[in-house]
Structure formats: structure tokens, C-alpha cells
Amino acid sequence: MSRKPKLERFQENVSAKYQIYNSIFMTLPFDGISNTGALLPLFSDVCAEGYELDKNPTQIVEKFFERYVNHNKTRAEKNNLLFRFIQYIERQVVLFDAVEDAAFPIVNNMDGRGTLRNLKEEAEEKDKIDDLKEHLKRFKVRPVLTAHPTQFYPGQVLGIITDLSEAIKKDDLLTIKKLLAQLGKTPFFKKKKPTPYDEAVSLIWYLQNVFYHSASKIYDYIQKNIFDDEEVENQVIDLGFWPGGDRDGNPFVTTEITLKVADRLRNTILINYYRDIRKLKRRLTFKGVEQRLERLEHMLYNNVFYQKEDGMLSLAEFEAELKSIRNVVVSDHQSLFVTELDDVINKVKLFGYHFAMLDIRQDSRVHQGVFENIVDTMKNRGEALFSIDYANASEAEKIKVLTHIDASVEADYFDNEITNATISSIYAMKTIQERNGERGANRYIISNNQSALHVMEAFTMLRLCDWKALNVDVSPLFETVPDLQAAQAVMRTLYTNEAYAAHLKRRGNKQYIMLGFSDGTKDGGYLMANWSIFKAKEELTAISREFGIKVIFFDGRGGPPARGGGKTHQFYASLGNTIEDEEIQLTIQGQTISSNFGTLDSCQYNLEQLLSSGISNEIFSGAKPEFSEADKKTMETLASVSYDTYVAFKKHPRFLTYLERMSTLKYYAKTNIGSRPSKRSQSKEFNFSDLRAIPFVGSWSQLKQNVPGFYGVGTALEHMEKNGQFEAVEQLYKNSSFFRTLLANSMMSLTKSFFKLTAYMKDNEEFGEFWSLIFEEFNRTKRMLLQLTGYKTLMENEQAGKASIHAREKIVLPLLTIQQYALRKIHELQKDENTDEKELEVYEKMVTRSLFGNINASRNSA
CATH class of the missing domain: 3.20.20 (TIM Barrel)
Incomplete structure (x- = not known):
């Protein structure tokens, strides 16, 4: 673990490496238009320069065409170039993801604050190891995987990210180059919606390849290092699963699919056990052990690959047999390879025959x-x-x-x-x-x-x-x-x-x-x-x-x-x-x-x-309430003022029409990213209560306005300031980690906002006043948060996180520009009575395609 500051580790291992690999990627010949890779950096520069000069997306795109694209090119050829840019940028985001994944253990301290090792050391230092043990006997964490449509990567792209990350860790330039070429030729767009079963299969990949190993590693550590090899009855980590069972608003989840997903979960965990038993068999080649492991191997093989239930042990019997084998290894074979055997026993305890x-x-x-x-x-x-x-x-x-x-x-x-x-x-x-x-x-x-x-x-x-x-x-x-x-x-x-x-x-x-x-x-x-x-x-x-x-x-x-x-x-x-x-x-x-x-x-x-x-x-918290009565009163006032502000905003006569006509909201349904409809009812009428939270929040994000993450916060803080109660807010901020976390996350929403992208809307006759309302609240919230925290810039205390956001925002700025350019073209064409429907379709497709990279680039939001 490097002792350099986190920001420096990020810049060296993420930013610098991304620049190197991106330069390789941009020279790869895999599209039908020559020089796309050479033209994209120029377009990025024109975008950055244009927003600095307060130009709108249409002016920026036209300026780029005027400056760098042959004047003889037709409108169709120019649009084709924009589609190629979209494809390149989507893949740049994937590359950045892979580089950041590869650098994760370097940028983050794997033994630092919040890790189990750190927790154990703190408990020992404060003479609370017995308290820690008692708590771990009943405390659990259950992450529940859901297939809600916020992930735009198809399975094959996720596979490339994984392989690319491994190659980057090893600095294997030849493999990296091949994987980048593969990435360039792999389609991102899903031609048809996935079924709930497809979504389940995609998420089971994470259970099988990631959670299965990471959860058991944590459990093994707890058992060996905190409980000194004493058996822990509590699972500590449970896994939950929604695809195939979540019927809320999803008419495509059927009983057949529910049963099919449950079978897939069972089959997958048995495959994992089968592989682990085979590995154990290569090590536990001892008398009184080898044949018993062989029987378990055949039992699992027959069940998984031939669907034979005959001879299948119950879960209790399976676990008992493994423990019995362990006793033989300990008593007759000097505990040789018992750690590997314990790992399998612990996995069976964690995942049973259900997995999640x-x-x-x-x-x-x-x-x-x-x-x-x-x-x-x-x-x-x-x-x-x-x-x-x-x-x-x-x-x-x-x-x-x-x-x-x-x-x-x-x-x-x-x-x-x-x-x-x-x-x-x-x-x-x-x-x-x-x-x-x-x-x-x-x-x-x-x-x-x-x-x-x-x-x-x-x-x-x-x-x-x-x-x-x-x-x-x-x-x-x-x-x-x-x-x-x-x-x-x-x-x-x-x-x-x-x-x-x-x-x-x-x-x-x-x-x-x-x-x-x-x-x-x-x-x-x-x-x-x-x-x-x-x-x-x-x-x-x-x-x-x-x-x-x-x-x-x-x-x-x-x-x-x-x-x-x-x-x-x-x-x-x-x-x-x-x-x-x-x-x-x-x-x-x-x-x-x-x-x-x-x-x-x-x-x-x-x-x-x-x-x-x-x-x-x-x-370690000292078992005290998070809020004093005074702080609770302050929090109540802030929440109340914020709520009134937000509700008034939501009731604005332009609220729904702005979302419907100026954002990408209606294009979510066309992306084929999730199995369930983008709204709860099937009525054609646009109704706020039917609108799902994901496209709602996502649409504000695509506008780079992030309204749900800050609207009302600035007004609430300013209200306290105007009423001479800002000292009470400062006291709340000092006392409450809950409040500090709330504001830190709101700051993240502000950091990801970019109002220059849509500044042209302020001159719109219908929506200008509404856009200005949002922008004023953004500025108010930013000003009040900086005043309260004492920071000079947003996210001042999270420099590495901020650097990651800025790097991603820089990558997708051309994509956002193309999206807004296309939306403006759609508005123009819709006003024309003699609109060419095919031309309109091209720009609508451009908006839909540009959704992908923008969402994926926001992965550091959580």
C-alpha cells in the first residue's frame, strides 16, 4: 500500500494510465469512417471551448463541422460521424471503468478505516473484543441484488471490463490492445428487451464469480482472526435477489420465471461447490477422505449436469459430511489443508442450496x-x-x-x-x-x-x-x-x-x-x-x-x-x-x-x-442518540422548508411538460435496458404518480441538473440564515454525522451538475423561467453548502472522488452535447408541418443511443 495521498494514487494509477490506454484505443481501426479516433479529441476541445464562450450545443456541433469536417459532406454523413462519436465515447467509459477497477486496491486502503482488520485492531485497543464477538454472533449484512434498469452494459461488455482490468493490473499491453479491439467491435445496444430471466442470469454472474469468493473470504477472516477458529453460527453475510421475484409493476414476471430463477440459483451454487470439491480432492488425497470427497463430487455432478436427484444429500447431511471429513483430516492427517476445507464448509453455511x-x-x-x-x-x-x-x-x-x-x-x-x-x-x-x-x-x-x-x-x-x-x-x-x-x-x-x-x-x-x-x-x-x-x-x-x-x-x-x-x-x-x-x-x-x-x-x-x-x-459510538432535542428541531425545520420548496416546484405548471419535452424521459422506454415498463400504468397520459423513480432521477441526470439530489436544500439553509438561526445549523453539522453525510451526498449531486449544457433554455419562451428557477436553487445550494462547510470548492474533502467524477464528466461532455443537439433538432422538426419522419427518427435514435454512456459514466455515484 503506497503512502502517497489518495488523490496522487488516483492520478498515477487511474488518470495517467487511462490517458495511455485511451491513446492506443483511439488509433485502432474499427469503424467505417476514417479518422473518427483523431476527430473525437478535436470535438471534445470544441465542446469545452464552446461552453466557456456560452455557446449552445447546436452552435458547438455546427462549429465543429465547419472547422474540421469537409464541407462537401452531407447531413447524413455528418450524423453518421456523430453516431460514431457516441460509439467511441461509450467505449472510453468502459476503458475508464476497467482502469479504475484495476487500480481499486491501490487507490483504496484494503486494511484501512472501515475494514475488518481495522475493526479488530480498534476493538483490541479499546478492550472490546468480547463485545465485537457477541455482536457478530447476531449481526448481519444482506445486500439484495436488483435488476432495476440502471445498468446499460450487456453481459459481453461486462466480461470485457473484467478481462481488461486483469490485463491492466499486469500491464499486459498486447492483451490490452486485443481487448480494446474486441471492445470496439462489440455492440452495446440491445435490440430487444431482456426478460426477467435474462436479468437474473446476468446478476447471477456476480453471485457466482464475485460474491461467492468475497463473502466467504470475509467469513473466513472473522472465524479465524476474531473467533480464533471457533465455529460462528451466524452467517454474517446473507445475499438477497429480486430478478424473477419482483412483480411490482412488471407484467413479465411469471410463476414459471420465478421457479426457473430459483432453479438457476440452486444449480449455480451446486456448480460452485462441485468446482471447490474437485479442488479439495486434488489436495486431500488421504486415506478415509479421498473416497468420501469423490462421492460428493459425483453427487453434485449428477445433480447439476444430469438433473439426477437420487443420492442427493439434504443440506444438513451435506454440511455434516464435510464436517465429518474435517474431523478425519484434523485427527489423522495433522490438519493438512484444513483451511481450504473450512472455506468450503463456510460457503455451504453461507449459501446453502439457495445461493441467494x-x-x-x-x-x-x-x-x-x-x-x-x-x-x-x-x-x-x-x-x-x-x-x-x-x-x-x-x-x-x-x-x-x-x-x-x-x-x-x-x-x-x-x-x-x-x-x-x-x-x-x-x-x-x-x-x-x-x-x-x-x-x-x-x-x-x-x-x-x-x-x-x-x-x-x-x-x-x-x-x-x-x-x-x-x-x-x-x-x-x-x-x-x-x-x-x-x-x-x-x-x-x-x-x-x-x-x-x-x-x-x-x-x-x-x-x-x-x-x-x-x-x-x-x-x-x-x-x-x-x-x-x-x-x-x-x-x-x-x-x-x-x-x-x-x-x-x-x-x-x-x-x-x-x-x-x-x-x-x-x-x-x-x-x-x-x-x-x-x-x-x-x-x-x-x-x-x-x-x-x-x-x-x-x-x-x-x-x-x-x-x-x-x-x-x-x-464504538458510545450508545448515544444521533440527535439532541435542539438538533432534531433544527433538522425538522430544514426538512419542512425543503419539503415545501420541493412540493411547490413539483406543482409548477411547467414541471411535467418540462420533463416530458425537454428531457430524455420518454426515451428511457426505448433503450431495452430492463424488462419492466418505465411507468407503472399502461395509460398513454403522462402521470407523475405512475412515473418510476429511475427514469425520473435519470432524466434530471442526463440534463446535468440533478434536481432530486439538491432541490430545496439551499432554500432551507438560506431560510435559517435569514431568520438568524444559521448557528443552529452549524451546530447540527458539527454534531450529526447523519446530517454531514446527507450534505456530502448532496454536494456530489451538485458536482455532477453542468448548467452550461442547457443554458440555452433560459431564453425559451415556454420554459425559460422554469429553467432559471432550477439554476437559482443550484447556485443557492452551492453557496450555502460552501458557507456551512467552510470549503472553497465542492467535495473539497474528497479529492480522489472528485477527480474521478471530473474525469468521467470530461469523457461524456461530447456525448451530452450530441444528445442536446439531437433534442434541439427534434424540437425544430416537430414544429415543421412538412417534417421528414425518417430524419426525425434519426435524431430520436441519436438521443436514445446517447443515454447509455451518460448513465454508465455515473457509476461512482454510489
Whole structure:
């Protein structure tokens, strides 16, 4: 580990190397236009120069054509060159990713702050090693991989990034050159949408090649270095999985796909065990061991490749056999290669026959219709579930009859497609548990949960599926600000319900509650969303402790700060003792998977950071609340002012039309990046409530305005300043690491904004005033954050992170320029009654194609 400052390590190992390899890449001959590689740097210079002179994207592109492109070239030929630029820039982003991945262990201190080694040393120094052990016996981290469409790289490109990173680590110039040539010829654009199964297969690659090794390495370290080889009953790291089980707004997830994904997960983990057993067999060639390993090898081989269940041991038997072999190695063979054997035993303990826990998720609005259909259908069959008119009963009456229901249904009772699919998905969970074990699928999540009735209806559907000893946890997902505020009352109703309380008792008195950052921010703005979630966690912790329930929070986080991303481990380290933290569970989405968990080094480092944040909050924080009453009052005021500001902005008459006409929002659906639709309802009408958080946040990001990450923050801080309360804000900033982390992530959003790109909009007759409103709030927030932190520039304390952002922004500036140029052309053509539809199609394609590199370049947002 170099002792040079982090920024210097970044510049030497990322920036400098990227320049070298990029210069090689730019000379490779793989396109139909000569000199594309030579022309792109010139175009980049024209872009930078043009924005400095306050030129708009059209003027910049036309200036470039005038200066460097033959005047005899047709418009089609010029557009073709722009498409070639897009292709080159996409690949430059890939190259930068690969260089940054290769340098990860050099730029980041793998034994430094937040790592397990550092945690152990701190515990020993403070005489808290026993406390650390006790905590590790029950503390868990569960990253849940989701296929939400924020990752634009197809699988083959991810493979090239991996191989390129390895070649760069070795400075293998010949291989690098070949891989760059391969990259140049590999298509990025997906001609058709992936199915949910395709998405699952893509993410299982990370489980198989990265998490399998990194998670077990961490577990091995804990067992050997913290517990001195004593067996640790707790898994410490669980893996979760959503593709194939997440039905929320995705009509393409079927029961067949759910079962197929569960089979794929099982098959993949067995393949990994098979490979490890083969490796062990080459080392444990001893009497009383070799033949037993051979039997396990054949058992796994027959199951994986011939689908033969005969002779397949149960998970408990498999683990017992491995431990029995270990006893022989220890007693008869001087513990030779026992470390390698322990690693396999630990993997079996971590991943079972399921590999990752497949969650099932559906929207409460769907459940409501399904449940009413169940009631009507059963009544028509002469098997009425209730004596009351359910559809017209009050919520209290409905909960009362749901509490005492005793009946069962089958999927084929129902002709209604959604009802049939919902009931089938529950029966699928039973099937998965029988095959993969209970951990294979044991959580049902209710999106858009607004009431106790929403939980009780889902809970009742599970019970109706002939599942008396219910081995499933029911998890409400509270997302919007009003839902978060109502969460405590919802849980009180459930905790006092006799049927639900009895169910919780059978499940060890644990209640999983999911909280959604993405829709919270979309609904209430950045500060209010984060503060509402913090308060909801405090209230839900208090109510759960009151009833003797251990609440476990599951955070639906996206990649960018606007969707709950940013420096997530800092959030968990800043919670204080008023929030339950026995487990950290969070979604890992899209480019966050490849950027934070895409390599063995980055995966191990970031898993350790999450583990460390939860543990240090409990062991080293001094068990004090994160907020004093005075600080809480200040935070409340800031969140309230910010919320009012954001809601007023959202209600602006130009808000929806600006997004629809001036951003890339409607082009997300054309990118074929994800299986699910870009909005929840299929209506053609543009409706804010139907809009998913990903295209919403992504559209602001493509505009380089990043509104969801800062809007309202500046006004709130300025409000305190004008009212002579800025000293209270300074005190809050000094006292609260939660608040400091919030503002640091907001600063990241500001750093990634570039208003010169869209400055031409201020002169637009329809949208000029609206654009200026955003720009004013950007400047206000920047000014107030610098004043509060005492920094001279944004992200002054994170120079390496800032350098990474600036390097990426420089790469994609020409891409953003092309995108805005194309959008302006579309607006022009749409005003012309004699528009050439084919020409319009070309520019729309240009906008869609330019989405890819811009999103991928933002991978350092998490």
C-alpha cells in the first residue's frame, strides 16, 4: 500500500494510465469512417471551448463541422460521424471503468478505516473484543441484488471490463490492445428487451464469480482472526435477489420465471461447490477422505449436469459430511489443508442450496383488486369467505374478519389472470422452500404499503394458500412521505392483531420493514425523504421494542444520492442507538453492482465497509442518540422548508411538460435496458404518480441538473440564515454525522451538475423561467453548502472522488452535447408541418443511443 495521498494514487494509477490506454484505443481501426479516433479529441476541445464562450450545443456541433469536417459532406454523413462519436465515447467509459477497477486496491486502503482488520485492531485497543464477538454472533449484512434498469452494459461488455482490468493490473499491453479491439467491435445496444430471466442470469454472474469468493473470504477472516477458529453460527453475510421475484409493476414476471430463477440459483451454487470439491480432492488425497470427497463430487455432478436427484444429500447431511471429513483430516492427517476445507464448509453455511434469498414483491393496489376477486370468486363457488359485504366494509371490519379466516384456495380457482398469477407466486414460494430450503424464498414484500389492511390482505393470501405453518415474513414497504409518517400506526395495529402477533411469535418475533428512498425523494424531495426515513426508523424501533419485536430495516436504495445512494456505509455508521441495527439490508442496483461489487477487491472492501459501519455504530459510538432535542428541531425545520420548496416546484405548471419535452424521459422506454415498463400504468397520459423513480432521477441526470439530489436544500439553509438561526445549523453539522453525510451526498449531486449544457433554455419562451428557477436553487445550494462547510470548492474533502467524477464528466461532455443537439433538432422538426419522419427518427435514435454512456459514466455515484 503506497503512502502517497489518495488523490496522487488516483492520478498515477487511474488518470495517467487511462490517458495511455485511451491513446492506443483511439488509433485502432474499427469503424467505417476514417479518422473518427483523431476527430473525437478535436470535438471534445470544441465542446469545452464552446461552453466557456456560452455557446449552445447546436452552435458547438455546427462549429465543429465547419472547422474540421469537409464541407462537401452531407447531413447524413455528418450524423453518421456523430453516431460514431457516441460509439467511441461509450467505449472510453468502459476503458475508464476497467482502469479504475484495476487500480481499486491501490487507490483504496484494503486494511484501512472501515475494514475488518481495522475493526479488530480498534476493538483490541479499546478492550472490546468480547463485545465485537457477541455482536457478530447476531449481526448481519444482506445486500439484495436488483435488476432495476440502471445498468446499460450487456453481459459481453461486462466480461470485457473484467478481462481488461486483469490485463491492466499486469500491464499486459498486447492483451490490452486485443481487448480494446474486441471492445470496439462489440455492440452495446440491445435490440430487444431482456426478460426477467435474462436479468437474473446476468446478476447471477456476480453471485457466482464475485460474491461467492468475497463473502466467504470475509467469513473466513472473522472465524479465524476474531473467533480464533471457533465455529460462528451466524452467517454474517446473507445475499438477497429480486430478478424473477419482483412483480411490482412488471407484467413479465411469471410463476414459471420465478421457479426457473430459483432453479438457476440452486444449480449455480451446486456448480460452485462441485468446482471447490474437485479442488479439495486434488489436495486431500488421504486415506478415509479421498473416497468420501469423490462421492460428493459425483453427487453434485449428477445433480447439476444430469438433473439426477437420487443420492442427493439434504443440506444438513451435506454440511455434516464435510464436517465429518474435517474431523478425519484434523485427527489423522495433522490438519493438512484444513483451511481450504473450512472455506468450503463456510460457503455451504453461507449459501446453502439457495445461493441467494429470492424475495417476492407486489404492489398493494394489485393486492386490493386480487383480494376482492378472491372474495367474489369464492362466493360464486358457494364457499363464501366472509359473512359481511367485504368490498363495502370499513377497514376495521375487514381486518377483524381477516384475523379469523380459515379456508384455502388454489390458483386454478381463478380465471382472472392477475389473481391466478398472485396465488401461483405464493405456491411457488412453497415449492422453492421444498427444493432450495426455507432461505430460498421466505419474504413477501408489499410495495406502496399505506395501511395495516394492506399487510393483512397479503398475510391472509399467504394463509389461504394452504400454508398453516407459515414460513414467510411479510414486509410492508413504506415509500412516500405520508406513508412513512403513518408507518408507526400501521405497525401498532399489526402488533396488536392476535393472528399477526401469533405469526410473528412463530417467526422469532422479528419484523422486516422495507423503506424506499427512491420514491420518497421523488415524492418529498431530498432532505425530507431522508429525514422522514430516519424518523420513521426511530418511531418503528420504539413501537417494536414496546411489543418485544426485533425490527429489521431493509432499505430500498438506488445508485445516485437522489435515490438513497451515495456513501451508504456512512449512513449506517451515523444512526445512533434510537434505531435498531442488528441487520443492515439494502438493495444494490444497476451500475452500483458493477461499480461497488463488480470485482473481488471492490466487493470485499464494500461488504467490509457495510459490516464495519453497523458494528461501529453499536460497539464504538458510545450508545448515544444521533440527535439532541435542539438538533432534531433544527433538522425538522430544514426538512419542512425543503419539503415545501420541493412540493411547490413539483406543482409548477411547467414541471411535467418540462420533463416530458425537454428531457430524455420518454426515451428511457426505448433503450431495452430492463424488462419492466418505465411507468407503472399502461395509460398513454403522462402521470407523475405512475412515473418510476429511475427514469425520473435519470432524466434530471442526463440534463446535468440533478434536481432530486439538491432541490430545496439551499432554500432551507438560506431560510435559517435569514431568520438568524444559521448557528443552529452549524451546530447540527458539527454534531450529526447523519446530517454531514446527507450534505456530502448532496454536494456530489451538485458536482455532477453542468448548467452550461442547457443554458440555452433560459431564453425559451415556454420554459425559460422554469429553467432559471432550477439554476437559482443550484447556485443557492452551492453557496450555502460552501458557507456551512467552510470549503472553497465542492467535495473539497474528497479529492480522489472528485477527480474521478471530473474525469468521467470530461469523457461524456461530447456525448451530452450530441444528445442536446439531437433534442434541439427534434424540437425544430416537430414544429415543421412538412417534417421528414425518417430524419426525425434519426435524431430520436441519436438521443436514445446517447443515454447509455451518460448513465454508465455515473457509476461512482454510489
